[in-house]
Amino acid sequence: MKLLSAISAALLLGALPFFTSSNYVIGVAISACIFTAAAAALNLVYGYTGLLSFAQLGFWGIGGYATALTVMTFAGSFWLGLVWAALIDTAIALAIGYPAVRTNRHAFVIVTLAFALLVTLVARDWVSLTRGPLGIPGLPAPNLFGFEFKTTPLFYWIAYGYALLALGLLYALCTSRIGRTLVAIKQNEPLVRAQGISPVPYKLAAFAVGAAITGVGGGIYAFHLKIIDPLFLDFYYMQTFLIIVITGGAGSYWGVIAAGLIMSTLPEVLRFSADFRMIVYGVVLLLAVLAMPGGVGGWLHERRLARARAGLT
């Protein structure tokens, strides 16, 4: 049932450029696709596996810069850039993830935070590679065998296709036994080990998949903005991913997708000033964490549980 409504919604969204000719609306939809996929990736790492990873921001930035540099400095295609984004992010995720997942939870959070900040510093300071604070402007439209994705509607289908692939991969993963094992690790890691399962490969896999998906998303977003600079690593993006995951429900696949679509479009609908929007974000996050720690997805699950419990006694 859920899957059916999801497929119909997906088809509708795919046809969006046929319903509107407003570049603004389509632009918002592009952001929605990319942020939702990136948030879903964070959900895999945090919601399912229980690892609060600020590193996603770093992978986002590395993905954006890798794609941009592939095209602008190394004369590769946009698609090759995305491949590089995924590969580099996966490699870094494995390298830094291996020691990180084996430390305690406090250290893990701070290491990932430090990593994200380190990436920001490198983006700003390694001027010879990244062109520093000036950034890399003028990113061209993606080109596929001569066909240029020049207009916003055409670009939309790249973002949409990415979101479908990413969310599809995550669906396969989350509903599989691998996904179940991740949730088990989050709930009771000592028990998982006592049952013969080694948590480290699972944590690493989730971390790497999350990194790759976020990196590709970053690459596509950079080319949507047509410029990349250190501001691409602004903490605002991390906050956005976090808010989507928390309000949708950490560990709830569909909750996070719904929250992603809503949270991406809501600010546009409400048209607040930048500061006010951030205040609203902060308040929403605060309320969600305090009052509904499981997000909307969790709240629905609790209701189902209560009904089941009532049926048992």
Place this chain on the structure above:
Amino acid sequence: MEVDAAYLAQLTANGIILGLLYALIAVGLALIFGVLEIINFAHGELLMIGAYAMTFMLPAVGLLYWPSLAVAMAVVALCGLLMYELFLSRLRPGEFERSILVTLALSIIILHVVQYAFTASPRIVDTQYGFDGWTIGAIRVTWTRIVGSGVALVAFVFLYVVLNHTRFGRAMRAVAQNREAALMVGVEPKVVARNAVALAAALCGMAGAALAPIQLVSPIMGQALIFKAFALIIIGGLGNVPGVIAAAVGLGLMESWVGGFFEIVWQETAVFVVMIAVLLLRPDGLFKQGTMRVG
């Protein structure tokens, strides 16, 4: 490389002063982590509130330093209390990730409220000491910096006394070491936690107020400093007060020396790389012996 002794001495003096201010910020974070086991992401904003309070108080009292400092500290301590009562007290121990999200949310809210109300333009504020300073030989230090570090030193001595020789201090150390055991001997964790947050906030407010005349005050000033404070509590050891102070002074010195001789550019990166390395190799910090050692 020709090293001018006087120049080096000047850098060292600046470094120590900077380090003491870093220590004020980091010690507050360490206290909160030791007693509540949470990392207060809103700590930088508490500092920023202290700085803003200072910028408003000083003109109001004819640029008198001490009353303004006292008021700024009180304001921030109050904010800390509010933060605890309204939000932090709802968190149960062991909810580490949730606490990060709560304090992160608070940090976003506070920062943007201040920015909304007072704009992002940096402010400068003057004190009764103006730009007068003290000169020994070739070294010159302004009064505002001397007073700032003097205040910090007094605060650390005070903190040492509180932690080691008062009931409240011992209660804090007890809760930090073993919450259940502390409960059993009649210590009330919530009261201890609330007071620890207020104390940490007051220290932070002091740091912010001391910084206000020294550097530009802006809504984002807390953000830049807070990540250094995180680095310090990691390197010094989560909850290890003297370790953190040592790390802080070390950082101040390193920044001052590196800044004086090399490009500042890679210095921040170096700090973070060291932090990550320490975390991965020794999650309990360089100075070992975790929970709330006080000397």
Place this chain on the structure above:
Amino acid sequence: MTAVLQIDQLCKSFVGVQALAGVSFAIEEGSITGLIGPNGSGKSTTIDCVSGFQTIDSGRVLLSGKDITGRPPQAVARAGLMRTFQTVRLYERFSLRDNLTIAAQQFDAAGWVDELLRTARYRDAAAAAETRASELLGLVGLSRYVDADAGVLSYGQKKLLALAAALMPRPALVVLDEPVAGVNPTRIREVEDILRGLNSAGQTFLVIEHNVEFITNLCRRVIVLDQGRKLAEGTPAEVHRDARVLEAYLGLTPETSATEMQGAT
């Protein structure tokens, strides 16, 4: 009769405390052995060391002849030792069915690729696990809760579920850490019957308990630890009469022991 578990001179100290000072014993295949001792004698530490949850200072642990000394918990489990915990460990948000099938997954032939693509190999393994799970749930009397979240169970029921989970992969040895502590007396009889039944079908058990009556009824052999060493070993009756044991537990001399034993437990 081969030794399923062999422990030689196990030593472990924590800061300033020598928890284990050379523990040695062996568990025969098909036996049901009790491990008892006063508080602080080292029972839990022994089990934690054997199952990999604590590092070992010196000594050797052999499981079915394989050296598992100092191996991490997941390796010990894969070698054939499953354990339960004093504070019941379950996946509170998973159904009972999931709680059980996950305990078997490391032991089947399906790998990550199989799991992701839902190959035939995975489906067969999952079906086999489901069958065994139903069987065990029936054994412990929890079949009607198969789809309920483990969190809704009572404390005693949770202990039974943990036992069932430990049995899923048909391990060489099941170590039970205080299986009836805090469980109400009527339930304790039930647990005794279940364990006896499983043991007569060939499952080897090592049971740590404070409940002397439970151990006496259930175990043919009892090992007594005191202050990090094996103090005595024998049938429950032999151990009851052992002067050293009485002294360690109750501070009794042989003269007073007879009358005091009436009130014990």
